[in-house]
Structures are given as C-alpha cells and as structure tokens.
Amino acid sequence: MTTRNAIVLALTAVCAAVGGLIGLQTWDLDFWRSVTVVVVGALLGVLLAFGVLTTDRRPVTRTHHPTPAVAEREPVFAQAASSSEPETKPANRTWWAEAPAPPATTTATKPQEPLRQGYDVDRAVVAQCPRCGDFRLDLKQDGESCAFHCRNPNCGHRWEWRAGTPWPTTVVRRNLTG
Amino acid sequence: MENYRQSVSRADPGCVVILLDRSDSMKLAWGRTGASLADGAALAVNNILLDMCIKATTEVNAPVRHYFDVGIFSYGARVGEAGEGVESAFGGALAGRGLVPLPELAEHPMAVREEPSIDLMPVSARMPVWVDPVHGHRTPMCQAIAVAGAHVFDWAAAHPDSFPPIVVNITDGMVTDSPYDGATLQDWARRLTSIETNDGATLFFNVFLSPFEVTEIVFPSDPGGLPPPGPDLFALSSPLPRPMVDNARVDGYDVRPGARGLAFNVGRSTLLRVLQIGTRVPDRVR
Amino acid sequence: MSHTRQVLFYAPKHGNTEAEWEDGAAAAPADGAGRGPRFAVADGATQGFGSARWAQQLVAGFVGDQGTAPELTADALHRWAADMQDRWRDDPRLAGATDLQRLKQATVGSFATFLGCELRDLTGPRPRWTAVALGDAVLFHVRGHRVVAQFPPIPADEFGSNPDGLPTGAAGLAEMIGRASFAEGDLADGDLLYLATDAFAQWVAAADLRDRRALWTTLAGLDHPEAFRALVADRRAAREMVNDDVTLLRVRLDRRPAEHLVVCL
Numbered sequence: 001m002t003t004r005n006a007i008v009l010a011l012t013a014v015c016a017a018v019g020g021l022i023g024l025q026t027w028d029l030d031f032w033r034s035v036t037v038v039v040v041g042a043l044l045g046v047l048l049a050f051g052v053l054t055t056d057r058r059p060v061t062r063t064h065h066p067t068p069a070v071a072e073r074e075p076v077f078a079q080a081a082s083s084s085e086p087e088t089k090p091a092n093r094t095w096w097a098e099a100p101a102p103p104a105t106t107t108a109t110k111p112q113e114p115l116r117q118g119y120d121v122d123r124a125v126v127a128q129c130p131r132c133g134d135f136r137l138d139l140k141q142d143g144e145s146c147a148f149h150c151r152n153p154n155c156g157h158r159w160e161w162r163a164g165t166p167w168p169t170t171v172v173r174r175n176l177t178g
Numbered sequence: 179m180e181n182y183r184q185s186v187s188r189a190d191p192g193c194v195v196i197l198l199d200r201s202d203s204m205k206l207a208w209g210r211t212g213a214s215l216a217d218g219a220a221l222a223v224n225n226i227l228l229d230m231c232i233k234a235t236t237e238v239n240a241p242v243r244h245y246f247d248v249g250i251f252s253y254g255a256r257v258g259e260a261g262e263g264v265e266s267a268f269g270g271a272l273a274g275r276g277l278v279p280l281p282e283l284a285e286h287p288m289a290v291r292e293e294p295s296i297d298l299m300p301v302s303a304r305m306p307v308w309v310d311p312v313h314g315h316r317t318p319m320c321q322a323i324a325v326a327g328a329h330v331f332d333w334a335a336a337h338p339d340s341f342p343p344i345v346v347n348i349t350d351g352m353v354t355d356s357p358y359d360g361a362t363l364q365d366w367a368r369r370l371t372s373i374e375t376n377d378g379a380t381l382f383f384n385v386f387l388s389p390f391e392v393t394e395i396v397f398p399s400d401p402g403g404l405p406p407p408g409p410d411l412f413a414l415s416s417p418l419p420r421p422m423v424d425n426a427r428v429d430g431y432d433v434r435p436g437a438r439g440l441a442f443n444v445g446r447s448t449l450l451r452v453l454q455i456g457t458r459v460p461d462r463v464r
Numbered sequence: 465m466s467h468t469r470q471v472l473f474y475a476p477k478h479g480n481t482e483a484e485w486e487d488g489a490a491a492a493p494a495d496g497a498g499r500g501p502r503f504a505v506a507d508g509a510t511q512g513f514g515s516a517r518w519a520q521q522l523v524a525g526f527v528g529d530q531g532t533a534p535e536l537t538a539d540a541l542h543r544w545a546a547d548m549q550d551r552w553r554d555d556p557r558l559a560g561a562t563d564l565q566r567l568k569q570a571t572v573g574s575f576a577t578f579l580g581c582e583l584r585d586l587t588g589p590r591p592r593w594t595a596v597a598l599g600d601a602v603l604f605h606v607r608g609h610r611v612v613a614q615f616p617p618i619p620a621d622e623f624g625s626n627p628d629g630l631p632t633g634a635a636g637l638a639e640m641i642g643r644a645s646f647a648e649g650d651l652a653d654g655d656l657l658y659l660a661t662d663a664f665a666q667w668v669a670a671a672d673l674r675d676r677r678a679l680w681t682t683l684a685g686l687d688h689p690e691a692f693r694a695l696v697a698d699r700r701a702a703r704e705m706v707n708d709d710v711t712l713l714r715v716r717l718d719r720r721p722a723e724h725l726v727v728c729l
Contacts, residue, residue: 096369123722125725128471133489135688163722170491187477236484238561239557
C-alpha cells in the first residue's frame with residue numbers, strides 16, 4: 001500500500017466515523033446502537049475506499065489502465081515425499097479397506113469477457129521489458145518520451161521509448177528471472 | 179478428457195514402484211549372459227533409475243527435477259534382516275526408504291561402479307547403482323503388493339491430480355503366499371489397481387523372466403497360448419493405456435487393441451525396454 | 465497499416481518455476497534495411513538438456529537479436545540454424561556442468577519446435593505475413609472473430625504427433641530443414657496474428673470450433689499477464705488445456721497509432 005493510499009484510507013475512516021456521530025444527533029439511539037452505527041459506518045467507508053484504491057488507474061500517456069486482481073506469481077511446490085511420508089508402514093495396515101479420498105472434481109468456468117475499463121485495448125501498447133519479458137515496470141514520463149525500469153530483481157533493465165515508435169526488440173528470458 | 183493424460187511436473191509428479199523378485203530361483207543363469215536373473219534384474223532396475231535421473235536433468239546449474247517419487251520393494255530374501263519378507267530394496271543412504279523423490283535418488287546411489295552393458299555388448303561403463311542383486315527363499319508376491327500398496331495409497335491421496343502410480347512387478351516364479359491375509363493374488367492386484375488419482379487407476383504391469391531362451395511375448399492382447407503362469411499374469415496386468423501403447427509402437431512393438439502391460443519370457447535388454455515403455459508417462463515431449 | 469503492436473504472454477507448466485519455462489518468444493520491429501517486423505515462438509523439448517536456452521537462442525536469433533537474422537529460405541535457415549547450434553554448444557555456462565549434465569548434453573542434447581514470422585510490405589500495396597514452421601507451434605491469422613488462416617493447419621486432435629523441430633545436434637539438421645513448411649497470407653487493417661506453442665494452440669484450435677466469438681474476444685482483450693495466466697489456469701483446471709509451458713504472442717495490425725500505454729502493476 002502506498003503512503004497516499006494509507007492517507008486516503010485513514011481519512012475515509014475518520015470521515016465515516018464523524019459522519020456516523022453527526023447522524024447520531026438526528027436520531028436518539030442507545031449506547032450500543034450508537035457504537036454499532038459508528039463502527040459499521042467506518043467499516044463501510046474503509047471498504048469503499050479499498051474498492052476505489054485497488055482499481056488502479058495510473059495515468060500514463062493519455063490513458064489509464066485497469067489492473068486485474070494481482071495473482072500470486074510464485075508456484076506452489078509439491079512437498080517432497082521424503083518429508084511427508086512415513087518410511088515404514090505398519091505391517092497390519094489395511095489400506096485397501098480405507099475409504100480412498102474421492103478424486104476432487106474440478107469445475108471449469110467460461111472464459112471471461114475482457115474488462116475494458118475506460119480504454120480501448122485495440123489501441124493500446126502493453127509495456128513489456130525488452131530484455132526479460134516481464135511486465136512489472138516503473139515508468140517516468142516526459143511528454144511523449146517514456147523512461148522505463150524493469151522491476152524484476154534479476155533484470156533491472158532500463159530503456160526509453162517514444163510514443164508512436166515501435167516497441168524495442170523483446171526476448172522473453174525467464175532464466176534471468178529465477 | 180480421457181484418463182492417463184497428465185504429464186509430470188513438480189506439482190504433479192509421477193510415482194513409479196518396482197516390485198523386485200528376490201526369491202531363490204533368481205539365482206539361475208539368464209540365458210547365455212553368464213549372469214543370474216537377479217544380476218540382470220538389478221542391472222535393469224539400476225539402468226531405469228539412471229534413465230529417470232537423466233530425463234529429469236535439464237540444465238547446467240540446476241538440480242535434477244522432482245518429476246517422480248520412486249520406490250523399489252523386494253520380496254523373497256531380505257538384506258536388512260535375515261529371512262524371507264518384503265523390504266525396500268534401496269541400499270546405502272536410502273536403505274529402508276519407501277518412496278524417494280528423484281532428486282534425492284540422484285544424489286544417493288549406494289555406489290558408482292563398473293557395470294556390464296545390459297544388451298550383452300562387450301563393454302562396461304561406470305554407472306550409479308541403487309540396488310544389488312540378491313536371491314533366496316520363496317516368492318511372497320502378495321505381501322509385496324500389500325506393503326507397496328500402502329505407499330501407493332498414501333501417495334495417490336497426496337497427489338490427486340498426478341498421473342496414476344505405475345507399479346511394475348519383475349518376477350521369475352509363482353506366487354507362494356496366496357492367499358495372504360485372507361486375500362488371493364488376484365484380490366491384491368484388484369486392491370492395488372483400485373487406487374486412483376483424478377487421471378485414472380493405478381497401473382500394474384508384470385514382467386516374467388525366464389532363464390531359458392524362449393520366445394519373448396511382449397504386451398499380448400490375448401492370454402491364449404501363454405504357458406503358465408502367463409494367463410494368470412495376463413489377468414493381473416492392467417490394460418496398456420494410450421500413451422504407453424504409443425510408446426510401445428514407437429519402440430517397434432506391434433500393440434493390438436486390448437494389450438496388457440505384460441512381458442513374458444523376456445531377455446535382459448527387453449526387460450529394460452519394457453521398463454522404459456512402462457515408466458514413460460505422457461509427456462508433451464516439447 | 466504501418467503500425468504493429470505486440471504482446472508476449474507466457475506461463476510455465478503448473479508446478480514449475482518461472483525459470484523452468486522452456487518455450488521461447490521474441491519480437492522485433494523492422495530493421496530499417498528492408499526487413500519487416502519479426503516474431504517467433506519456440507518450444508523446447510521437455511526431456512532435452514538446456515531446452516530453455518535452445519528455444520530462447522532460436523527466437524532471439526530469428527528476430528536478429530543474436531547474430532544475423534536468416535532469410536526465409538531453406539538454405540539460409542540451414543546456415544543460420546548451424547550457427548545457432550554452435551552458439552548453444554559453446555555456452556560458457558556449461559563450464560560448471562556435472563557429469564550427469566555433460567552426459568545428457570552429449571547424448572541427448574535438445575530439440576525445439578519453431579515458428580517464425582515476418583510482416584512485409586506493410587505500407588505497400590500488398591501487406592502480408594510470411595512464415596516458416598517446424599513442428600506444432602501455430603500461427604492463427606484472425607480477422608473479426610474468424611480465422612482467416614492457420615499455419616501449420618493442424619486439427620485440434622492431431623497436436624503432439626508432429627515430430628518436426630530444430631535439433632541441437634548437427635546430424636539431423638539438414639533433414640529437418642528440408643521438412644520446414646513455409647506459408648504466407650495477405651493482411652488487412654485490424655487483423656490479428658497469434659503465435660502460440662502447442663498446448664495453447666491446441667486449446668485455441670478446439671475452442672475456435674466451440675465458440676469462436678468468445679475465444680477471439682477473450683484473446684483480443686488480454687492486456688495483463690495475470691489475465692492470461694488466469695485463463696490458462698482455468699482451462700487447465702477444466703482439463704481443456706494440457707499442463708505444459710504455454711506461450712501466446714499477439715500481433716495487432718493497425719493503420720492508426722496507439723492511443724494508450726498499458727503498464728501492468
């Protein structure tokens with residue numbers, strides 16, 4: 001969370017609480033109901049602020065971009081059998097009589113329609129590191145000129161690009177990225 | 179989507195279990211090799227383990243990938259304790275271990291030594307060894323399935339999305355402990371193959387070794403004409419799933435519909451080829 | 465139709481790390497000397513040694529990032545692939561290889577399917593793509609929500625059966641180059657080209673038969689790597705897509721310049 005976001009969240013909570021207190025002047029409620037109104041008001045305010053803040057709209061070259069919920073990037077590793085499995089099985093173990101765990105069924109969902117939040121994907125350049133192919137980038141913009149820095153800790157490539165010019169030669173090098 | 183399609187990855191590794199007959203009859207000479215059935219079987223098992231390690235070696239400065247958990251269970255003579263029984267056949271640092279992840283297996287052979295060529299060429303090569311040739315006592319095949327089955331059961335429960343476990347039984351003789359614990363060999367095989375993942379049922383393949391040079395029968399689709407105990411082993415063996423049918427055809431075998439995972443009266447090099455076909459799970463190759 | 469805009473999406477096999485993605489993908493703008501924009505994808509053999517390096521070497525080489533980019537003729541490709549083999553074999557990183565790794569490099573090596581594409585005459589009378597393929601990486605040429613051309617034209621149920629690709633060993637190279645297929649197609653404003661390695665391409669070929677509008681709307685709208693990965697994870701979970709490394713390179717052709725820049729968080 002950035003400092004800006006934290007400030008917005010805190011202000012939202014304070015405003016919601018103040019709003020709740022002002023509202024209490026209008027209705028005559030007992031103590032616990034008053035507390036409930038203030039707390040619920042503050043929570044709703046915070047949740048609303050979260051909703052607004054997590055819909056990122058970083059202004060870049062005449063546009064905004066939507067950000068899907070960031071998924072976990074690191075894969076989950078299988079537990080090594082050596083650490084999870086007893087080496088010696090009881091001789092009288094009746095595994096064949098144990099109810100096998102029913103295989104989990106996976107349900108598929110339909111492919112989702114793309115979210116197009118305020119910009120035309122057809123007219124967009126998706127920025128990508130030319131050296132490693134990562135998408136995690138920092139950008140400094142000066143008019144039509146953009147200075148990028150790849151945030152991939154194993155890459156760190158810096159380059160410049162001007163709007164209207166082709167994107168530089170890009171090679172995905174995941175073996176840089178660990 | 180049909181079963182037996184899952185490829186191996188570190189999240190969904192495969193499981194290969196070999197049941198290795200170490201009964202007394204494994205001391206017989208294997209054809210003209212000059213070595214015993216036990217020698218040849220151990221050599222083939224060590225070769226297939228090396229194959230698996232090589233397949234999981236993918237890049238410099240990277241460890242062997244955890245594509246499989248591997249177990250070798252011997253039945254007949256025991257090494258850990260005297261007498262007849264079932265035990266892990268691994269030696270050295272892995273002695274007594276059940277299923278071992280492939281990277282750990284690659285790290286801990288019991289020895290690296292000069293071994294003869296499996297195909298009887300007059301050459302030898304230094305190679306890692308995980309299993310020694312041993313023989314003695316009778317053939318407690320049912321107990322072997324019971325012991326290995328417990329490992330397979332737990333493994334399948336822990337890896338519901340993986341390719342199903344592959345159990346390959348290498349034997350030269352008739353089962354001597356059926357019924358075991360009230361169940362026949364057929365019952366034990368049924369119990370074993372009832373263990374499932376989302377990708378299908380456990381595969382149970384059988385390889386029957388003969389000390390005599392007789393006609394090899396590989397992946398038959400019909401038990402007719404098989405000498406004893408061929409028909410019984412045919413009945414125990416799982417049908418070859420599609421990817422292994424493809425593997426076998428690539429290796430030049432004429433695999434008919436309904437073919438079972440059974441190889442009968444095989445020689446040493448065929449044993450290794452059958453192990454390679456039976457342990458090569460579907461892979462996108464690329 | 466002077467503008468091309470591309471994005472390269474990729475995801476490793478579920479359960480593998482990022483560094484274990486063994487495909488390759490590269491894109492390069494026109495070189496100013498007559499060669500048009502180039503795009504390439506490759507798919508390294510899972511059971512090979514150094515497959516990620518090999519796939520990366522091929523795509524980078526094809527777009528001119530390592531050495532001289534080849535012309536799209538069989539002879540030129542042969543010379544170029546031999547040079548790529550030398551570079552792969554002489555990689556200084558191999559100095560630290562273990563015995564097992566040296567054994568595998570020497571006895572097995574690697575292999576990769578390959579698809580390379582160049583756009584030509586984009587500002588002239590007959591803009592077109594021209595491509596070379598070895599194996600089952602596929603180019604889909606899409607106009608509206610309809611596939612204008614698929615190259616190579618592999619049906620969804622025949623993926624995985626094509627053994628063609630580029631080996632790291634010199635022995636089989638000439639024969640493989642002889643099996644390369646070439647194609648070209650005319651382009652129109654607004655067209656999209658998708659280059660995909662086999663697992664994704666197979667799913668696309670099947671999905672195109674089921675509901676092509678939903679498919680191409682989804683793919684045209686991808687603007688974030690996590691959206692791509694969510695799509696892949698979902699299709700894998702549905703067992704519609706094989707758990708394999710996946711790569712999708714999308715190229716959009718437009719006579720209008722871009723209006724937006726998307727920087728993903």
